[in-house]
Amino acid sequence: MSTVYDVTAWTIPGSSVTCYDDIGAVINSMIADVKAHQTSQSAKPGAVIYIPPGDYPLKTRVTVDISYLTIRGSGHGFTSLSIRYNTSNTSAWYEINPGSSHVTVQNTDGNSEAFIVTRGGDPRLSSVTFENFCLDGMAFTPNENSYTNGKIGIRFDSANDSAHIQNMGFVYLEHALIVKNADALRVTDNFIAECGNCIKLTGSGQASTISNNSIGAGYVGYSIYAESFFGLLVTGNNVFPRGKSSVTLVNCTLSSITSNRFHAFYPGVVNLSGVCTENLISGNHFYRQPETYGPFVGNNNGLDDLFGLVQLNGSNNALIANHFSFNVPSGSITPSGATPTLVLVKSGDGNYLASNHFVANVAVHTVVLDASTTNTHVMDSGTSAQFQAYSTSYGFRATP
């Protein structure tokens, strides 16, 4: 039996449903076929399911419960649906939808997810791959600018190893990608924008990489979020607005955020929350300005300008060799009249901040130490006037 499946060439046994009716049903049928033919415990290499360029409605959630399955298309197919929504008349447009290998998420089965990857028992699912197709949550009511429509592109819901999400496109989903209990996951070279939340790593996880992605969540969601992770590497991503946060780590340890570009409309761009320890933030570019696009003006993430572009909670984190630009008109700063905080060390012992460059259009505190903090080291990260310590336990050297 062939292990290479094409959604446009598949007939579901006993059914007339095609990929143009419900690609979800077709892919589930293919997975059932893989399982029917791969029954020996020692010979289950999985398969590749190909989605050629085309428009495919997904009405039934796909359940991936086999290892070594690759689902791939020929193009991430992103286009801006936000511009479409906020354009009064698109009747003269060449095209109005995303494209390439274009799967529209329109579940009629009561589920939120287009794809769920889950299996009980042993071993964990290994090497499940999604590659080079488009998941489109489509127009919705009442307010597309919220990016919240309850839809989820891909959810990994049981522990998994060496999964790979590559070259995908995601648009207009409340959650593009949720991965629970990941080990050695790679999320790389994807285009994930105009989604409520882009990448969420939940439960716990280790030794994973999020790299080289173009990412931008909505104002109510996260561009990159991880909880209880150990050894996450976030590098080389171009993260654009308007996520409520570019990177939020909750209770994460020994992770790295390096060489990224972060453009944000709100405070809390990188937020190490809960108890985060021994993480490195280095070589990143941070830019915070107010919302620039008319239809979104007035939205915010609920944080004020004392929150910090970076906030550190926990001990022994390092913030080294980053650039920060802050450009918010004084009248737009909250609380009104406040001196904005660019980096807030909110708690913890032994945090280390060195060689960071700060640029601002108004007077700012480059680094603020909460009263609870101890043994913080701050070097070449602002003048004495820009540094504000509510604690007395720190080392400080002003930028000369």
Place this chain on the structure above:
Amino acid sequence: MSTVYDVTAWTIPGSSVTCYDDIGAVINSMIADVKAHQTSQSAKPGAVIYIPPGDYPLKTRVTVDISYLTIRGSGHGFTSLSIRYNTSNTSAWYEINPGSSHVTVQNTDGNSEAFIVTRGGDPRLSSVTFENFCLDGMAFTPNENSYTNGKIGIRFDSANDSAHIQNMGFVYLEHALIVKNADALRVTDNFIAECGNCIKLTGSGQASTISNNSIGAGYVGYSIYAESFFGLLVTGNNVFPRGKSSVTLVNCTLSSITSNRFHAFYPGVVNLSGVCTENLISGNHFYRQPETYGPFVGNNNGLDDLFGLVQLNGSNNALIANHFSFNVPSGSITPSGATPTLVLVKSGDGNYLASNHFVANVAVHTVVLDASTTNTHVMDSGTSAQFQAYSTSYGFRATP
């Protein structure tokens, strides 16, 4: 209709021209076919055009004026044509040309470009992808070592969104890739060498990434060039000689050059020219030596050793945590007898240089501040003797 096209299987309606006569005419015919079959504004997912390994002359420029088109091959197919040209006798060689999915650029239509991507009206072209084939400008007269033959591989000539140039090979083109007015472009994992210019981003642009490429332009051209860009991320590239510049930014803002390796034969390796503000240059390795390959000895880019390996024009840029190696025999330094400058802050206010390591075979000025500069901060980037300030407005701390 299938959306998967193979150039070797296509017949141009009413013509006997094949991909072995003119792959340009074949691909244009395929694009016309896509358009003929995708006439509904709401159903235009585009297509994928496949170029199997083979040798294909391109005599007619391809015009890509549809979104969601992927043109892909099976291999970047680079080989060094420079070594071929400068080898006296190649008659015993196994092969003498590039290969894999190998398109030879030999326009007979009066155009310079192999591919032009352009469309007027709305929306911008989205998600046009070039992937994994070879564009070869071929032997030319009178001097192949110039890398200048008037040929252009791919030119995006109208505003575009989320384009992707990946795993391509380019060789012997005066311009490998020119992209005008890019938004969320990714140029990643390409092999672009022995071209006059490699990557040029023109007009203006934003939120784009150039990463993980192997790149090397000619002595008259740019390896990476961007103008009026906002939020460009240049990271993880291995840039070898002999470009007149590894990275030139003109009037760019809030961009990042991080974790690259730059090997250069001339000054001006990274050149922030015009008015460049709030850019970050961090974690890069710079190496400048004289030309090492006989046939090219004597060429230069017209800049002398007072120009700087890095020159900064504009305000509030950051240069942090880089390594610089300079190894030029004293007799080869220009102007004769000069003390070479490694970093020149040529203009602007508030530039920040910290924790940079400088190694040189001769006495150098690690950092020079022009008289026009104000409020520059220089820390741990050379000794007092190595620092030269024509301005009095700066902070300085010598490397201990």
Place this chain on the structure above:
Amino acid sequence: MSTVYDVTAWTIPGSSVTCYDDIGAVINSMIADVKAHQTSQSAKPGAVIYIPPGDYPLKTRVTVDISYLTIRGSGHGFTSLSIRYNTSNTSAWYEINPGSSHVTVQNTDGNSEAFIVTRGGDPRLSSVTFENFCLDGMAFTPNENSYTNGKIGIRFDSANDSAHIQNMGFVYLEHALIVKNADALRVTDNFIAECGNCIKLTGSGQASTISNNSIGAGYVGYSIYAESFFGLLVTGNNVFPRGKSSVTLVNCTLSSITSNRFHAFYPGVVNLSGVCTENLISGNHFYRQPETYGPFVGNNNGLDDLFGLVQLNGSNNALIANHFSFNVPSGSITPSGATPTLVLVKSGDGNYLASNHFVANVAVHTVVLDASTTNTHVMDSGTSAQFQAYSTSYGFRATP
């Protein structure tokens, strides 16, 4: 003739051997076919050989002696064989082997390698590509936890240009990938784990990149090793235990190790040995803890805690903006009672260490200078008490 080959569709002339008997013999036959049809020196574009998902024994070594050959599958297919080996009963497991395009290395031809890439004469082999399949060394005796079984996945054994190893999976091989005399090599997006050694660059080489890989060698081998290399860029890799070293450079110059995450169970995580000059180590996260997995407890790499997590041999190297975490119970430190060294500058002149953050559960020496060292510069990399200099030739500034 087609240049697109599928191992499942190929018949070896005069033989009944199929890819299910010996994929090595099949691929060798395909390469012979390519050569038989591409006899003109000026028309040798090579081919692509496709390995669909499936289980394929390799009994005969493949010799790649043509340029522009791509061998690709549809999935890296990694799964943990170490967990399989150390689980007492896997009878209820869904699957017990790696998968996707799964090649089992079981040479019966007396060779160690699954693939060897080699050719004498001119020019060097160009653009040989391995992509997206799995090389599995399989269960072996007497001790799978050694990861040493004499098997080699891919060996490049003659000079080569612009090779590309991408999206591959390697498991249970004593050597996953060995590349001799590489120029402009890219090893990117691979999954290489539970191998004795992962990536070895031997002989000499230049202008190459190892990026975005998930890597972890065995306790007797190297995760990333390079000798006599110039201009190597190691960036964005997530390197997990338990390699005897994460990155070892021997006699390498002007190379870069940036934005990586290194998790290690032994000293010598990054080892610049022999005479290494003018290399940059920046923006990396280092974590050293003891072995965490029962079956491997008691193994070590023979180095004690005075060796350094980083050891520098040679001159003018830079170590800037890194984070180090050390968490070893005092009773497990060797020599017993010693104060562990985190960075040892073992030899050389002009090494530069700035803005490094050190966290440890016990008293440590953050930086130690050997008596033979001269002109080392150490800034913001520990307190005076944490700094130990056996030389008197250095500059030091304590972290405030």
